[in-house]
Amino acid sequence: MDASKKRLARQRRQQRIRKQVRGTAGKPRLSVYRSNTNIYAQLIDDVAGRTVAAASSLETDVAKGEDGKVGVAKQVGTLVGQRAKDAGITTCVFDRGGNRYAGRVAALAEGAREAGLEF
Template sequence: MTGQVITVEQKQKKNRQRLQRRKRIRSKISGTAALPRMSVYRSLNHCYVQLIDDQSGRTLLGLSTISGDLKAGLAKTGNIEAARKLGEALAEQALKLNISRVVFDRNGF
């Protein structure tokens, strides 16, 4: 087997560092109804995005590459092309809700 071997401790450290970045970022940004927070999460196979109003604690819009209409048009759901299509779908849905600007929350990634 070639390549680098990753131990459980290294994986845990990497996740712990991501969570620290997430906490640091979230302490500085917040979404409102007029300017919602766009939270992005990516797993190995899928991408997820939500528009969140932190003042009322509501999710205004949520999409993912698991969605049937998005998944049908993609060969793979965890790559850059899938993220681009997800972004286009999010923009289309957000404009229907009269949302043209967001605060970007990269969620530690």
């Protein structure tokens, strides 16, 4: 599959998901962006249009260990879960960003759940 067709298909999936998934102040949207090398997660209040908490694999708190990208994604999930708890958030809705719920995206979700975030 051509790279531009792949990107367009992912954007269409993302728009289909985004129609149904909305974040509020009490229950923000946990948005995940996955690039080839890094992974980013942020809790977004769509009503106010602001980010409540965020974490990424570029931060110094995240150790690039022997678990590879999946281990790093789980650490990012744990970090965003802890920051959400500090902000007083316990529940959220999960936005996988058009990616399959497998591998790094699933590991990030698992890490966030282990940190106490419910979705």
